Structure formats: structure tokens, C-alpha cells
Amino acid sequence: MEEENKKGHFIEAIIKEDLQNNKNNGQVLTRFPPEPNGYLHIGHAKSICLNFNMAKQFNGICNLRFDDSNPAKEKQIYIDSIKDTVNWLGFDFKTPFYASDYFDRLHEFAVQLIRKGKAYVCSLSPEQMREYRGTLTEKGKNSPYRDRPIQENLDLFDQMKNGKFQEGEVTLRAKIDMASPNINLRDPIIYRVKKATHPRTGDKWCIYPMYDFTHCLSDSLEGITHSLCSLEFEDHRPLYDWILDTLETPCHPQQIEFARMNINYTVLSKRKLQLLVEQHHVSGWDDPRLPTLEGMRRRGYTPEAIRNFCNIIGVSKKDSRIDMGLLESCLRDDLNERAPRVMGVLKPLKVTIENYPDGKTEEMVAMNHPQKEEMGNRAIGFSKQIYVEQDDFMEDPPKKFFRLGPGREVRLRYAYLVTCKQVIKNEQGEVIELICTHDPQTRGGNAPDGRKVKGTIHWVNANDCLDAEVRLYDRLFTDENPEQGNQDFTENLNPDSLEILRNCKLEKSLGATAPGTVYQFERLGYFCQDLKASQKDMPVFNRTVTLRDAWAKMSPKA
RNA sequence: UGGGGCGUCGUCAAGCGGUAAGACACAGGGUUUUGAUCCCUGCACUCAGAGGUUCGAAUCCUCUCGCCCCAGCCA
Numbered sequence: 001m002e003e004e005n006k007k008g009h010f011i012e013a014i015i016k017e018d019l020q021n022n023k024n025n026g027q028v029l030t031r032f033p034p035e036p037n038g039y040l041h042i043g044h045a046k047s048i049c050l051n052f053n054m055a056k057q058f059n060g061i062c063n064l065r066f067d068d069s070n071p072a073k074e075k076q077i078y079i080d081s082i083k084d085t086v087n088w089l090g091f092d093f094k095t096p097f098y099a100s101d102y103f104d105r106l107h108e109f110a111v112q113l114i115r116k117g118k119a120y121v122c123s124l125s126p127e128q129m130r131e132y133r134g135t136l137t138e139k140g141k142n143s144p145y146r147d148r149p150i151q152e153n154l155d156l157f158d159q160m161k162n163g164k165f166q167e168g169e170v171t172l173r174a175k176i177d178m179a180s181p182n183i184n185l186r187d188p189i190i191y192r193v194k195k196a197t198h199p200r201t202g203d204k205w206c207i208y209p210m211y212d213f214t215h216c217l218s219d220s221l222e223g224i225t226h227s228l229c230s231l232e233f234e235d236h237r238p239l240y241d242w243i244l245d246t247l248e249t250p251c252h253p254q255q256i257e258f259a260r261m262n263i264n265y266t267v268l269s270k271r272k273l274q275l276l277v278e279q280h281h282v283s284g285w286d287d288p289r290l291p292t293l294e295g296m297r298r299r300g301y302t303p304e305a306i307r308n309f310c311n312i313i314g315v316s317k318k319d320s321r322i323d324m325g326l327l328e329s330c331l332r333d334d335l336n337e338r339a340p341r342v343m344g345v346l347k348p349l350k351v352t353i354e355n356y357p358d359g360k361t362e363e364m365v366a367m368n369h370p371q372k373e374e375m376g377n378r379a380i381g382f383s384k385q386i387y388v389e390q391d392d393f394m395e396d397p398p399k400k401f402f403r404l405g406p407g408r409e410v411r412l413r414y415a416y417l418v419t420c421k422q423v424i425k426n427e428q429g430e431v432i433e434l435i436c437t438h439d440p441q442t443r444g445g446n447a448p449d450g451r452k453v454k455g456t457i458h459w460v461n462a463n464d465c466l467d468a469e470v471r472l473y474d475r476l477f478t479d480e481n482p483e484q485g486n487q488d489f490t491e492n493l494n495p496d497s498l499e500i501l502r503n504c505k506l507e508k509s510l511g512a513t514a515p516g517t518v519y520q521f522e523r524l525g526y527f528c529q530d531l532k533a534s535q536k537d538m539p540v541f542n543r544t545v546t547l548r549d550a551w552a553k554m555s556p557k558a
Numbered sequence: 559u560g561g562g563g564c565g566u567c568g569u570c571a572a573g574c575g576g577u578a579a580g581a582c583a584c585a586g587g588g589u590u591u592u593g594a595u596c597c598c599u600g601c602a603c604u605c606a607g608a609g610g611u612u613c614g615a616a617u618c619c620u621c622u623c624g625c626c627c628c629a630g631c632c633a
Binding site: 007009033034035037067069070072073126129130133134135136137138139140167168170171180181182183184186189191192193194208210211212214215231232233234235236237238257259264270312313314316317318319320321322323325326328329330332336337341343370371400402403411412413414415444445446453454455456457458520522523524525547548549550551552553554 | 559560561562563564565568569570571572573574581582583590591592593594595596625626627628629630631632633
């Protein structure tokens with residue numbers, strides 16, 4: 001808590017200064033305002049953490065508010081998913097707020113604006129509207145309907161509300177300045193006709209407020225003090241302020257913009273994510289390869305790892321592209337602490353210990369976490385037939401290969417030192433079995449004569465293990481920035497982002513996994529059971545993330 | 559050619575006139591029954607560039623260059 005005096009990121013600095021000046025009576029109220037038109041992704045997590053953390057840090061509150069002013073795109077399933085995901089991430093909101101709960105008040109505000117002569121009903125068609133708006137370098141022209149008398153506007157707006165107009169026929173516009181260099185101020189539309197059923201208000205309305213009108217007023221109605229949003233809304237701030245200054249509102253929140261998150265080798269836009277789902281490049285919104293929070297959750301990401309990541313990357317106004325490696329580093333950091341260790345063989349190679357008694361089984365004692373005694377031990381059966389990893393054997397290994405090879409001795413973790421005596425191949429010349437001997441004196445893994453064995457490999461008891469499917473995931477795209485330029489970003493999809501292994505042998509204890517628990521398969525990585533894909537007789541495990549692998553680094557793929 | 563932003567290590571990011579934090583990555587080394595973890599060490603004489611102000615600048619001023627956003631009845 002010596003953080004107190006540090007300024008932190010620029011938003012934190014602004015809030016501290018406001019507090020010092022007793023602005024907003026020393027209150028801090030933020031909000032996370034998703035539109036329920038899709039699922040949340042890691043980019044949203046940044047905003048969620050920022051908003052909830054600022055509120056918490058300054059003894060304030062953060063509202064979850066659905067920005068549901070466009071019924072054409074919004075659905076209840078998204079609302080449900082978003083609520084669930086925010087909770088899963090570890091944030092509490094009492095009851096969610098909805099912009100749609102303010103529709104009546106918003107309507108009154110619109111009428112107020114008309115009465116003030118600051119809004120008018122415009123009968124320009126969408127095409128005409130575009131022409132009148134001008135361009136980036138040319139001023140716009142006033143709408144011929146701009147000077148309709150107040151009473152006429154009132155009547156027309158009422159007719160809009162009563163369904164007398166078709167979509168696109170009329171709009172309600174703020175009367176600001178068609179010559180403004182800021183296009184957002186060229187008489188922006190604040191209400192449009194939309195004959196759609198709203199997930200929450202049903203068919204009560206056939207006119208809906210636009211974002212710019214809805215957002216600032218919703219903020220004000222809730223007493224928000226700091227309205228944090230992304231950079232692209234910077235141009236909208238003058239409009240945000242204009243509306244709140246023009247209308248008689250409870251308070252005037254301060255909009256502050258920050259840069260949204262980007263991560264390399266993936267995409268973080270709802271539109272592109274949706275495309276990946278629709279075109280079946282992935283299995284669904286919760287595909288473990290997706291940066292959606294539901295996907296990451298299914299993959300095995302923990303809320304703690306995600307929150308830590310969001311805190312670590314900071315907040316600024318600079319466009320950035322964060323290294324996926326940092327996310328993975330945060331993940332490993334958390335998983336290393338909490339994941340129980342187990343053994344599992346992904347690509348099994350049968351090993352027969354020729355000098356081990358037939359039919360005998362011993363219980364070897366394995367630690368559930370090498371650095372945490374308190375996590376306890378477990379017993380693992382050992383017998384004459386075991387499986388080891390195919391990658392842990394090389395017929396003609398280089399000197400630095402510390403694993404199995406003809407005549408080489410390695411330690412079977414928590415069991416014995418074994419030496420490879422014979423290699424058995426099939427007709428194709430593929431190694432299908434190893435005949436080894438074990439040193440009975442080395443039970444547990446230590447040699448009484450003090451002889452050093454450099455390599456330790458994992459194994460699974462052949463006659464008492466679990467058959468499982470394991471899914472290995474790699475980055476979804478081969479290009480660091482898949483959305484570069486205007487070319488089709490799906491061309492950069494990594495064809496090897498998913499590898500399914502169907503003949504995996506896992507330690508028996510994995511037969512009953514607690515939902516959501518991530519295990520470390522020693523020497524391989526972190527894995528968790530995929531409850532959605534698992535069958536009764538064939539559990540499916542997802543590889544959450546690999547372990548750091550110094551060996552893989554020095555031997556660039558054989 | 560209009561308006562709004564942004565440019566500090568490979569990637570994020572502190573710094574707010576007193577002489578470049580930290581994290582990830584990377585490179586060495588140590589411990590280790592996971593080539594994991596952990597622990598050391600190294601890693602920007604320089605802050606997009608050029609001028610200027612100052613005893614002193616990444617921090618102030620001027621100009622130049624580069625990148626991002628805006629012309630939905632989307633948010």
C-alpha cells in the first residue's frame with residue numbers, strides 16, 4: 001500500500017487530482033458499458049479491470065451498464081454471457097444497469113432539446129443526409145428542415161414515436177454546426193426510427209436514441225464521475241459535452257479516453273471474431289483458441305492471470321500491440337503457483353522393464369507440488385509395463401540430449417533409474433517399444449552410489465492409466481498483425497492452431513478432475529479438462545499453455 | 559489539403575527541468591528427481607528528427623517527419 005503516493009497511469013493521476021480538488025464531492029463512480037451484441041474478449045477485460053479497479057481504489061463503485069440502444073444487433077444471450085463473464089473475472093456489480101431503462105427519460109431529454117430549439121426533425125433521406133454532411137475537408141450544408149418551428153418538431157417527433165414514419169424517413173437531429181471541422185458536430189442524429197423488438201423493452205418503442213445521445217445522459221443519470229472509453233471516442237467528446245451542457249442534467253461526468261488493447265498473433269474486434277465463428281474457422285465463440293473470455297476460460301486461463309495481465313500492461317494513449325508472450329507469462333506465473341502436478345504421456349512409447357517382476361505393482365509417492373508440501377502427495381502405481389513420451393527417446397541422440405537412447409540411463413520421475421537395453425521396431429522401421437532394465441536400488445529416484453543422472457522423464461503405468469484425448473493449441477494466426485492492410489485477415493490463419501492427440505495416456509488420478517482445475521502435466525505444460533467436449537469414456541483435455549522450454553529453444557525443431 | 563490523437567529498449571511502460579524505473583523477451587551463470595520453478599548477472603551515454611531556451615531538457619518553445627482515428631439512421 002505504498003502505492004498511495006505514486007501517480008500511477010494518467011487516468012489514476014487525473015482521478016487523484018480531482019479528489020484533491022474535491023471535485024464530485026470526493027466520489028468516484030465509473031462504469032463498464034458493453035453493448036450486448038457479442039461476447040466479451042480480453043480487450044474488454046482491460047476496460048473492466050480499469051473501471052472496477054479505479055472505483056475500488058478510491059472507495060467508489062463501478063456500474064455494469066448495458067449500452068442497449070440498438071435492438072437490431074442486441075440479444076439476451078449476450079447480456080447473460082456478459083454478466084456471467086464479468087462475475088467470473090472476479091468483479092461484483094450489484095444489479096446491472098441498462099441504457100434501455102432510461103428510454104423514457106431520454107425521450108424527455110429529446111423533447112427538452114426540441115423545446116430549446118436545439119433539435120429538429122429532419123426529413124432528409126439517408127443518401128441526402130450523407131451529401132449534406134460534407135466531407136473531411138469540405139463543410140456540410142444546412143438541412144432544409146433545420147428551421148422547422150419548435151411546435152412542428154414536437155408534433156413530428158411525437159409521430160415518430162407513434163410509428164407514423166418508416167425507418168429512414170425521418171430522424172431527430174441536434175442543431176449544432178454544419179460547418180464544424182468535427183464531423184460529429186454537424187447536426188448529429190440523436191434519434192432514429194427502428195421497428196425492431198428490443199430484448200428488454202419489447203415493442204414499446206419504434207424510435208431509439210443514438211449512442212452519443214444515450215451514453216452521456218446515461219452517465220449523468222447514474223452520477224458517473226469518470227467516463228472511461230477508448231481513443232476513437234475522442235472526437236465525440238465535444239458532442240458528449242455539448243449535450244450535457246445544453247440539457248438540464250444531474251451532473252456532468254468527465255470523459256477520458258485511453259488506448260484499446262491489441263495483442264499480436266490474434267484479432268480483437270467483435271466483427272472479426274464473429275467472422276471467424278460464422279465461417280467456421282473456429283468451433284464457436286468459446287473456442288479455446290479465441291481471445292474471447294469464454295474461450296480463454298475454457299482453455300484454462302484463470303481470472304487472476306487475466307487480471308494481473310491487465311494491471312501489468314498499463315494504461316496510456318499510445319497505440320500498442322502487446323506480445324502474446326506477456327499474456328502467457330502471466331498465465332504461467334499464476335498456474336505455477338496453483339496447479340497440482342500430475343503425469344501424462346501425450347505420444348506414448350511402450351517400455352518394458354525386463355528385470356521387473358511380472359504382475360508386481362508398487363506405489364510410488366509423488367508430490368503434488370514440488371515447492372508446496374502443503375499440497376500433499378499421491379500414490380502412483382508402477383509396474384513392468386509403462387509408457388514414456390516418444391519425444392523422450394532418440395535412437396541417435398546428440399550429447400546434450402539428457403533423455404533415453406540406446407544404452408542411456410535416465411530417471412523415471414518418482415520411480416527408478418532405468419537403462420535402455422533394446423529398441424524394437426515395426427516393419428516400417430518405427431520404434432514401437434523399448435526394453436529397459438531398472439536398478440532396484442534406486443527406488444524413488446536416487447542412486448545409493450551417488451551416481452549422477454542428468455535426465456528425468458515422466459511416465460505412466462501402462463495397465464492402470466486413463467485414455468484421453470488432448471488438444472494442443474497454437475497461435476491462431478501466423479502473422480504478428482493479422483489485420484494489417486485491407487487484405488483478408490483469414491488468409492493469415494494458422495493451419496496448425498489445433499492439434500488433436502487421441503491416444504494419450506494419463507495418470508489414473510485424472511479420472512476425476514474438479515471443474516475448472518488446471519493441472520500441470522510435468523515437463524509438458526498446463527492442461528485442464530474440457531467438460532464441454534469430454535465423453536464419459538473419453539475425457540478431453542485442453543493444453544492451456546506450455547511450460548517454458550529451454551530445450552526446444554536450443555534445438556530448433558527436428 | 560479539414561479535425562482529433564500519439565511518438566522513451568525487440569514488446570508494454572515509468573518519467574512531469576537536475577542528468578533514463580520496472581515487466582516481458584533476449585544472453586550468460588547458479589540451484590534443481592519437471593531441460594519447469596527459483597536465484598544471480600548483462601541488456602536505451604539515450605528518449606522520432608532538427609533547431610532554440612537554460613548552468614542543466616526525454617521533460618519548455620519552434621519547425622519537420624512518422625503512425626492511428628473520424629464522412630453508420632453502429633457502439
